[in-house]
Amino acid sequence: MTLSLYNTLSGKKEIFEPLDPNRVTFYACGPTVYNYVHVGNGRSATVFDLLYRLLSKLYPTVVFARNLTDVDDKINAAAQAEGVDIGQYAQRFIDAYQEDMDALGNLRPTLQPRATETIDEIIDIIERLIASHNAYVSDGHVLFAVDSANDYGRLSHRKLDDMQAGARVEVADYKRHPLDFVLWKPSTDDLPGWDSPWGRGRPGWHTECTAMIFKHLGETIDIHGGGSDLVFPHHENERAQGLCCVPDNNANGRGYARYWVHNAMLDVDGEKMSKSLGNFTVLRDLLATQPGELVRLALLSAHYRSNLNWSEQLLHQTRQTLDRLYTLLRDSEDLAPIAPENPLQLDAFQALLDDLNTPRALAALHETSNRFFKSSDATERAQLKGEILAVAETLGILQQTPEQWFQAGGGEGDLSNDAIDALVAERQSAKQNRDFARADAIRDELAAAGIVIQDTRDGARWSREG
Template sequence: MQIQIYNTLTRSKEPFIPQDPQRVTMYVCGPTVYNYAHIGNARPVVVFDTLYRLLGRIYPRVIYARNVTDVDDKINAAAQKEGVPIGTITARYHAVYREDMSALGALPPVLEPKVTEHIDAIVAMIGRLIANGHAYEAEGHVLFNVPSYAAYGRLSGRDRDEMIAGARVEVAPYKRDAADFVLWKPSPPDLPGWDSPWGRGRPGWHIECSAMIEKNLGAGTIDIHGGGHDLVFPHHENEIAQSTCAHGGALFSRYWMHNGFVNIEAEKMSKSVGNVLLVHDLLKQAPGEAIRLALLSAHYRQPLDWTEAGLREAKAQLDRLYRTLDSLKDAEATASAAPEAFLAALADDLNTPKALAELHQIANAANKATGAAERARLKGELLAAGWLLGLLQQDAAAWLKGNVAADMDVAEIEDLIAARRTARARKDWAESDRIRDALAARGILLEDKAGETTWRVAS
């Protein structure tokens, strides 16, 4: 199966050909851990987790690294506000981030490098950039010399004036060029810092990823670099410049992938508007799989309009899919791979809307199947396709019973069903119907089949 990837660098869809099929490398920019992650932060996690799953189906070894930025001005501010070391803030929110992303069905990456554990690698890379004329020291700062890299701007496609304006660069007298950006900056005594040849300080944002990639995935070229569209410029543009120049002109990443923005009810998400949705809060309102499905409902490169109605529809879709699985509980899944049409959709630049349509086609076929062998095959295909999307990972009966209204618990439902069973045994049909109707009024639907009564939550 040939995967096609839209490469931001070339602005075209290309066949994915790793430099070493035995060792595929992927790096995705991860969280800055000073607060809860919002739904926009979750989109790249879900997108690249889906790609990671797909790659793992084809290649024997996929090294997926997602970094953790654990030193940053926002982290410093949060630590000072609470009067604690930055490690207290970062440990707290990294743990929450891991829990929230796991609830969305994201597999843990192979590597989670932290900035504070790579200071030596950062200092060493900066030293090489100074030595080969691509960086310079000025008043305790070290800056990358942008004019020294002729291909600067190729990823974003911006001209010089746009890049200077878009980077919102600090106007400082020690800069040789207005576009130059910071690799190292001095730290006063009240802020975290590390010793370096240029004095006590801390790294700039962009150099961190370049050094962590080199340390964990190898010097030179990686296969895939991903992140949100907002990182194309200046962050990824600057990464390319640093890494290319630090490695003698070697290609930094073969493919660049970027997911689109998340808007909230057709409006840009921002603190000023007050519409920032935290994953931690959304998980109290809906299952993680429903949130994940809502994030996969649009193609990853397109903007996603997050709505309450869309989340409800995602939950309803999962209810239908889990009901199909529950109806197949007597079948032993035989197929271990998703159907070709489903795989072709995912392989086509992660076309998740089409893949979801194919997933529903499998479910529709399963609902109509009567033969034992066909039901077993379709159940296997449904589970295999669901796994690649990070969906249908729970027990079907548990999912359906887990959607019970807040004023009822499973024990109460089972007690009422037992009472109805007793009424039916003594042929008290009026009482049997009363219990059935009372449960239906509270969203619990009963099904009598082969002498047994099962129940589900109405969608």
């Protein structure tokens, strides 16, 4: 089975072919831990968790690294305001981030490197860039010279001259080119810093990711992931310095990262959800009121390369989907599932292998559940249940028991329309199989929930009391 991914570098969907099928390397940009993350950050993490799960079904070893940026001007300022060490301050939000990711059902990555644990490697990279004339020292700073990179702008599909003409940033007088970016900056006595050949200072953001990749994954990786807002300048800069550190990789076509995968943003009322716009929802605040599994599935409901409009309606629709699936599991608890011989051949998995097409995968899952409810054959139902559970495991849903879902408030309270339809269909199947005890039990269950069933020539009809 082949996996295809949209590669931002080429601007098209490509068949994924790792350098070493026995060791796939995958890096995703993690949080800068200066505060709690918002729901949009949760989308990126959940998308790449899904990719990690899928890769792990295709290859024997997947080394997945998601970094933690634990030194940054925002962290420094916040720690200073509280009068605490940056390590103590950052750890608070690292712990919170881990809790949020666990609540979303995201697996822990293989590695979670920290910038502060990679200082020696950062200094080594900067020294290599200076030696190759791709970087220069100016006024206590070390900067990358963008015009020294032959294809700078290729990832973001921009031309250097156009970027310079459109630049709206104030250009520091120590820069040779307006787009030159900082690899190392000086630190005053009241700021965190490390000794280096250029004086006491701290690293630039872009340099940190390259150093962590080189240290833990190698000088060429298979997949680099992140939000679409990182394509420029972060990933463009990262790629430029990574290639200039290992010029042979540019010449031989191995590159720095072979596949660049970017998820689109979350929208609120047509605008990107972001802290700068003030229209964001803190993820842990949402998780305090909504089940993590519900939030997870909502984040996966749209294709990862499409913007997702975040709304109460989305949460409601997602809850109905989960209610229906948990109803299926609850009403077939005595039926042992039959695992599919090759789950990757299922329609839902074929959709996921096609550039993580979660809407199509969810549609296939819905169709499988419809077939389950309509079937009166026990063996077929057991096979369909096995297929549903196989797909759900990769999506990271249906990881609770039905009792846990409904008793913990995961359900709507009142049965959703889909859940009622599912019970009515199951009752009809039970009657056809002359399992009148089960048919009566379902009628009683619906009656207790205020649902009245009327049997007619055209089938059963239901209505809500009152």
